[in-house]
Amino acid sequence: MVTIDREAAPATAVAAVPAVLAALAGRPGAALTLGALPAAVALFFRDPDRSADRTPVADDDVVSPADGKVMYAGPGQDGVAPEGEWQQVSIFLSAFDVHINRTPYGGRLREVTYRPGKWLAAYTHESAHLNERTDLVVEREVAGRIRVVHFRQIVGLMARRVVTRVSAGEEISTGQRIGLMKFGSRMDVFVPPEVDLLVQSGARVVAGETVIARWPAADGAP
Template sequence: MVTIDREAAPATAVAAVPALVAALAGRRGAALALGALPAAVALFFRDPERRPDVDRAAFDADTVVSPADGKVMYAGPGQDGVAPEGEWQQVSIFLSAFDVHINRAPYGGRLREVTYKPGRWLAAYKHESAHQNERTDLVIEREVDGQVRAVHFRQIVGLMARRVVTRVAAGDELATGERIGLMKFGSRMDVFVPPEVDLTVRAGARVVAGETVIARWPSADAVS
């Protein structure tokens, strides 16, 4: 089932104004044509149900899923000027205006940090957008077998997107794939995992929020 996120209301109302003006002016044809605009805007805020594509037990403990629908721009070692300090692997996902923009937690655990930073609105596919655009950085931690695992992820608005919406706060407990907010009209998500985690996607791959596995911790047998 697909629902429409509540953020759609003001944007859809604005998009409906041209059709209303045309109708009041007696231009029925134009009003009908312009009526497609608010419908298209509402669809941008669609919020479909999602299910992981792996076994639930393994999914909860070892896997990192995509936090957004879109196309993988980069998958590999953390890029200078993009990745947080330290050693990380990075997956960057570009969301076009046609993708679902509801964002989900890539990994389950407790949110240690949620930091909003105002900034510019450069095209999200540009390297510098990661540290110059408006964004929210989130760090989630989970203890597994006595060790703390951390995943850092980042909502970044783009050229068309002018607002990042984050509906979680530090201290919240999240399940893998749980909704955490959205970004409006074309944007980017970056995910950073420790170097021992295996990336399971490559640049050019299409990913689905809450379903596509993008990284996986190696099993205990593999480590030993």
Template sequence: MPTIDREAAPATAVAALPALVAALAGRRGLALALAVAPVGVALFFRDPDRRPEHGGFDADTVVSPADGKVMFAGPGQDGVAPEGEWQQVSIFLSAFDVHINRAPYGGRLREVTYRPGRWLAAYKHESAHRNERTDLVIEREVDGATRVVHFRQIVGLMARRVVTRVSVGDELATGQRIGLMKFGSRMDVFVPPEVDLLVRTGQRVVAGETVIARWPSSDVTA
């Protein structure tokens, strides 16, 4: 049985109510059928271990912060990317994907900015700046230069809450858990233009394991 995140408790309890009502009414068959719902909801919050866990990547490696499918990989899109020049990887999470999010890059968390918003379908371009979201910025000193990775948790049509469990000043390891998004949603990662993107549109990625980008080698270990 996989580990279940604590955020599952209230949602699973609500999903279990119809089965409980049916059981109290003596409708055993219906209660058993309805019991599938809370099990499915609980499994949505599954939190599998990933290897390597909390580190093991070199300082040039950027990993996927989420399970899902790459829906864009290329130059930063207008209206989506932060101000400046960036490379962008956008990942769509369906309701069937693991929704635990992980740090794409190790370093000090410089910014955490929550923005309320709408719940447009996460695959739509405008969801990046109109939906509820949290922007996070990590910085790290490598060979006397400061590297910056910007990433964003974005809720979708089904997702109605973003959960961020890290704070400004935290030191994060590449692949470390940082929070989750409830139900179908989206993650965007932005890296500087000199970083090589290693994924393509349509590719499946795994949080904390799939390498999505890499800096030119610095020979520095994470």
């Protein structure tokens, strides 16, 4: 099932203004044509169900937090990754992708930090630390060890607002909806070095379904 997120209402209302003005001016043809604009804006906020909504994700699996194309998968990049040793997966969302974001790994949200910033193109290296963004850190205990995943919502050139609907201290599940970014953006996921990355640059990924990384069995998971 596909629903429309509540954030669509104000944007769709603004997009409908030209069609309404054309109708009031007695130009039904133009009004009909312009009527496609609010429909397209509403479609941007579509929120389809995903497999994570129906079936629990395995403890070892890290899923994609967004629909889009993998820009980078490998060691944490300088100036992008948090301090410490990380592996990184960066996903670019075009304006045509579903923009509902999901958590890549379930557990307790240790940190949720919003940072205002610029609106550089999301595919640039600098956007990761200069653009408006929200950093989220989740931790989960498995077999007596604490696993930590850091992920980041980043707005882009077209996106002008990041929406995060979870707070520090909450318990969240893998693939759970956490918010969205408006109109073209980027998401980064950072996992520890011992985690196996399962995607490469250029791959298409689906939020809540594509497994992008996996903890090795030797980690002690059941």
